[in-house]
Amino acid sequence: MSLISISGLEKTFRSRQGANYTAIRDFDLEIHEGEFFCLLGPSGCGKTTVLNIIAGFDHPTRGDVMLDGRPITGPGEDRGVVFQGDDSLFTWCSALQNVEFGPRLRGMPKGERETHARKYIELVGLGGQEDKFPVELSGGMKQRIQIARCLANEPKMLLMDEPFGALDAQTRTIMQEQLARIWHQNETPVLFITHDIDEAVTLGSRIGVMTAGPESTLKGIVEVNLGDERRRTDDDFMQVYREVYDMIREEVLQSLSREDQEEAA
Amino acid sequence: MSPAQVSATRPAPDGEGAREAAWTTLKKTANLYGIYAIGFVSLFVLWHLISVYLLSSVLFPPPLPVLSKAAELIANGKLFEHVGFSMMRIAVGFVLGSSMGIVVGLLMGSFLTVRRFMDPYVETLRFIPAVAMITVAVIWFGIGEASKFFIITYATIFIVILTTAAGVSSIAPNKTRAAQSLGATRTQIFFLVTLPATVPFILTGMRVAMANAFTTIVAAELVAANHGIGTLLWESRLYMKIPEIFVALLTLALLGFTVDRCFRWAIFKFAGRYSPVT
Numbered sequence: 001m002s003l004i005s006i007s008g009l010e011k012t013f014r015s016r017q018g019a020n021y022t023a024i025r026d027f028d029l030e031i032h033e034g035e036f037f038c039l040l041g042p043s044g045c046g047k048t049t050v051l052n053i054i055a056g057f058d059h060p061t062r063g064d065v066m067l068d069g070r071p072i073t074g075p076g077e078d079r080g081v082v083f084q085g086d087d088s089l090f091t092w093c094s095a096l097q098n099v100e101f102g103p104r105l106r107g108m109p110k111g112e113r114e115t116h117a118r119k120y121i122e123l124v125g126l127g128g129q130e131d132k133f134p135v136e137l138s139g140g141m142k143q144r145i146q147i148a149r150c151l152a153n154e155p156k157m158l159l160m161d162e163p164f165g166a167l168d169a170q171t172r173t174i175m176q177e178q179l180a181r182i183w184h185q186n187e188t189p190v191l192f193i194t195h196d197i198d199e200a201v202t203l204g205s206r207i208g209v210m211t212a213g214p215e216s217t218l219k220g221i222v223e224v225n226l227g228d229e230r231r232r233t234d235d236d237f238m239q240v241y242r243e244v245y246d247m248i249r250e251e252v253l254q255s256l257s258r259e260d261q262e263e264a265a
Numbered sequence: 266m267s268p269a270q271v272s273a274t275r276p277a278p279d280g281e282g283a284r285e286a287a288w289t290t291l292k293k294t295a296n297l298y299g300i301y302a303i304g305f306v307s308l309f310v311l312w313h314l315i316s317v318y319l320l321s322s323v324l325f326p327p328p329l330p331v332l333s334k335a336a337e338l339i340a341n342g343k344l345f346e347h348v349g350f351s352m353m354r355i356a357v358g359f360v361l362g363s364s365m366g367i368v369v370g371l372l373m374g375s376f377l378t379v380r381r382f383m384d385p386y387v388e389t390l391r392f393i394p395a396v397a398m399i400t401v402a403v404i405w406f407g408i409g410e411a412s413k414f415f416i417i418t419y420a421t422i423f424i425v426i427l428t429t430a431a432g433v434s435s436i437a438p439n440k441t442r443a444a445q446s447l448g449a450t451r452t453q454i455f456f457l458v459t460l461p462a463t464v465p466f467i468l469t470g471m472r473v474a475m476a477n478a479f480t481t482i483v484a485a486e487l488v489a490a491n492h493g494i495g496t497l498l499w500e501s502r503l504y505m506k507i508p509e510i511f512v513a514l515l516t517l518a519l520l521g522f523t524v525d526r527c528f529r530w531a532i533f534k535f536a537g538r539y540s541p542v543t
């Protein structure tokens with residue numbers, strides 16, 4: 001049985017002016033135990049919308065969204081979420097207190113949860129930064145604290161919404177390597193959203209490509225059989241890249257031409 | 266950035282470096298507080314110059330006679346008596362107004378129903394200045410302490426309600442969502458996210474409310490009281506005791522300054538590290 005099972009998903013945003021916008025339609029997706037699923041699509045196609053529905057922050061207009069065979073009714077500690085921006089960190093808490101937050105909610109004793117949190121801060125490579133506050137951390141560090149905060153809660157799966165989107169290219173590459181390492185260590189299934197093909201091929205075990213909106217749907221899935229050590233210059237890496245690129249190119253062009261039309265209108 | 270922070274972020278230097286670092290820190294501190302002190306002294310110098318050379322008049326005494334009058338009033342305990350009454354009234358009204366304001370503000374910010382219900386009250390009553398409420402307060406509660414408490418509570422509560430509610434609604438939705446995804450219940454979200462995220466707003470609101478409380482207590486005491494700084498002002502005017510009037514004014518300025526500094530310090534202490542609001 002799949003971990004996440006989405007069938008016939010539709011999401012329509014109702015606007016006050018009465019112009020409804022159907023972002024997602026006829027969207028089906030299965031995410032399995034132990035996989036790193038990358039959801040790829042042009043910006044504005046509805047990736048965050050899908051993630052928000054799986055996270056339980058938003059509800060489907062139509063269709064079924066199941067976790068372990070049970071319908072998702074709201075957010076829960078079984079799905080850890082890493083957000084696109086850094087505004088989800090608790091600014092009044094130090095890095096350590098942010099990571100301790102989940103265990104603290106469950107009443108883990110102070111000493112124990114501190115050791116526990118330090119372990120995950122170490123895991124994301126931020127040992128020694130425990131007492132800093134979010135304002136004192138760089139963008140990359142803040143995203144790693146978000147990841148540590150999720151992992152320390154030991155969720156069934158991770159939902160990550162373009163977590164490295166705002167980072168510079170070098171930092172992003174390093175963060176990708178670290179995330180791949182962490183994932184190999186702990187095998188928590190991940191739904192990773194990105195608009196970057198390179199990132200998807202670097203990290204994913206499967207890559208789902210979405211069509212441009214409105215009424216965006218899943219265009220196809222590319223299986224990535226590249227093993228743990230992936231180099232951008234390897235032939236098989238480039239082959240997967242090519243395959244995904246061909247699939248998404250059309251969608252990006254379509255979404256661009258729609259933007260042009262909107263600008264002209 | 267304060268000098269203390271500058272030295273704290275540097276690695277511990279040794280020998281020559283240490284002396285140099287200490288010297289720089291000292292110079293920076295001297296710079297910061299030196300200029301401050303000079304500014305303060307210049308205020309008194311300017312007052313002296315204007316009152317002696319420019320507007321020489323019995324109606325505008327220079328600082329020295331005022332200070333010696335202040336010393337006299339301190340010595341016979343009169344000044345502290347007046348200050349004590351005013352501060353006690355402010356303290357009681359301020360604590361009442363702030364605590365009710367925080368609770369109502371948090372509820373209004375958290376629950377749309379509460380907001381809709383309370384909006385008509387807050388959005389009309391807050392436009393009646395506390396000073397205008399002195400009239401009814403005296404009619405309802407007499408000229409005793411109760412009327413002062415009521416007025417100061419009134420002067421405080423709406424400012425605190427509004428800033429607190431604004432603080433709650435300015436919390437990034439992703440913070441609440443993050444807490445939910447970590448398994449927080451509604452109660453946990455309230456105490457562990459909503460409340461701490463709103464503290465800087467609450468303190469800022471209380472700081473503004475305190476300034477309002479000062480203005481209002483003087484007005485209330487001018488109208489109806491037997492003690493207090495406002496009473497000192499009013500009685501001095503009746504008997505044309507000009508230096509006493511200036512002692513009262515100077516006291517207000519210094520008290521206000523001190524209390525406001527305490528608030529700034531508290532805001533910096535509790536919130537400055539993560540949210541620079543000052």
Ligand SMILES: Nc1ncnc2c1ncn2[C@@H]1O[C@H](COP(=O)(O)OP(=O)(O)O)[C@@H](O)[C@H]1O
Nearest residue numbers: 013021023042043044045046047048049050213
């Ligand atoms: N709350 C909302 N109300 C109205 N429209 C929305 C809302 N959220 C998203 N949309 C629209 O749905 C589409 C998909 O948005 P989103 O899921 O954020 O895209 P992505 O994450 O792929 O960039 C966009 O066109 C966006 O304008």
Ligand SMILES: [Mg+2]
Nearest residue numbers: 047048084161
């Ligand atoms: Mg998005």
